[in-house]
Amino acid sequence: LPLPFSSKSRDFSLPNSSWNSEMKRLYEHYNSQCEVESEDGEKQKGLWRRLPSYNRSLKYATGGVYLSKLIQSKARLFTRNIKEQGGAAFEYVLFNNEEEQRCVGIFQAGHLLEGPPGNVHGGAIATIIDTVTGTHATLLSGTVMTANLNINYRSPIPLGGTVHIESSLDRKEGRKTFLSCRVTSTDGSKLHTEATGDF
Numbered sequence: 001l002p003l004p005f006s007s008k009s010r011d012f013s014l015p016n017s018s019w020n021s022e023m024k025r026l027y028e029h030y031n032s033q034c035e036v037e038s039e040d041g042e043k044q045k046g047l048w049r050r051l052p053s054y055n056r057s058l059k060y061a062t063g064g065v066y067l068s069k070l071i072q073s074k075a076r077l078f079t080r081n082i083k084e085q086g087g088a089a090f091e092y093v094l095f096n097n098e099e100e101q102r103c104v105g106i107f108q109a110g111h112l113l114e115g116p117p118g119n120v121h122g123g124a125i126a127t128i129i130d131t132v133t134g135t136h137a138t139l140l141s142g143t144v145m146t147a148n149l150n151i152n153y154r155s156p157i158p159l160g161g162t163v164h165i166e167s168s169l170d171r172k173e174g175r176k177t178f179l180s181c182r183v184t185s186t187d188g189s190k191l192h193t194e195a196t197g198d199f
């Protein structure tokens, strides 16, 4: 696994008490289709794989010598660094479907992510899209940087609500990876956001 998915630390993508019922339901939906291990230790491959999520990369990364010791010790992943309990900011879990080259995020937007009254800030939506597509591009192509993210905001996301985010591979050209992403209501009936990303 690429480094950010293999370190040993608290896994933030496991269910916690702040998750609402929709978040838990969708988690169960995908988690039940992940690899299972029988009592005799035999593994049965699943369609989906849950991606663990940690808040520190530098601790485990080699290099980074150009950064000060203070930065190296204090650096935290933006989406996992809010100490306030109770699902205040980004609650999310990602599942990857290697065979179909799709990656899904389930995202519950906490009260600190407000933009327009009662709705999620556009920058927070961009952040979670970058997270899902950036992670997906990393799984498909190894370490990448986001070169371009193009976002169309179609309908507001209610604060406290849960949405379904899906990233799919459009094409690869040499070292470039092109993805599309859709953010919808959990039943898929309402389109909130559409995006394309070049990595």
Ligand SMILES: CCCCCCCCCC(=O)SCCNC(=O)CCNC(=O)[C@H](O)C(C)(C)COP(=O)(O)OP(=O)(O)OC[C@H]1O[C@@H](n2cnc3c(N)ncnc32)[C@H](O)[C@@H]1OP(=O)(O)O
Pocket (backbone or CB within 6 Å): 004, 057, 077, 130, 131, 132, 134, 135, 144, 145, 146, 147, 148, 176, 198
């Ligand atoms: C822990 C789990 C992980 C969580 C996931 C989080 C994911 C978050 C990902 C990020 O947010 S990364 C941070 C935001 N991104 C950056 O800061 C990137 C800053 N930009 C760069 O570092 C460089 O501009 C970049 C690496 C994107 C490109 O530099 P290169 O030196 O490789 O570009 P070059 O000029 O050689 O161009 C290579 C190709 O890319 C194309 N290209 C470059 N910049 C582009 C651009 N901005 N948009 C579209 N295409 C671009 C360029 O046209 C060219 O196409 P061709 O090969 O077809 O000629």
